[in-house]
Amino acid sequence: DRSGLGVVYRAHSMMTFETNQVQGLEAIKEKIATLPFQELKHRIATLDAHPSGESGSIIVLITGQLLIDGGEHPQKYSQCFHLIPEGGTYYVLNDIFRLIYDA
């Protein structure tokens, strides 16, 4: 169930999923809701985070594998987040996602 994922984005957030770039909470929720798979498991291989600037924001780079709809062939991916502190937690200002294809 991905319907709750939109809560970590804000009105000025931007998301790139493969070649699709959308901005705004409603556009991001719509994009997430219409991704072409039902069940997704993430296997995170690496996660590196940097503080970024004096505002307390964080840059995160994740690499890992997706298991889509119970399939047996994991798909490698990379994802970058820019997280902004707000009210004791963080929201996602930027989310860039790319699959890694074999050559």
Place this chain on the structure above:
Amino acid sequence: DRSGLGVVYRAHSMMTFETNQVQGLEAIKEKIATLPFQELKHRIATLDAHPSGESGSIIVLITGQLLIDGGEHPQKYSQCFHLIPEGGTYYVLNDIFRLIYDA
């Protein structure tokens, strides 16, 4: 020749190269100078950039392949940059680099 690469970093910049995280211009220059290869060619497969915040900064996610020292076996990688505008150009506040290994 990578000796000039340090100019795009600043004193408060941070770089992660695989499991090594360093901060500061001198530490980054030292890290770049001691990377364990002499010649490196990048083949960029994807490059996505987002504006990030009101300051004009940019988040970039790159995926691609490295060709190391003329070797025939490209190595997939992912790299995230946080670029800050300064004097008509940008410097690198954050640089996170990870190789993508086959499962």
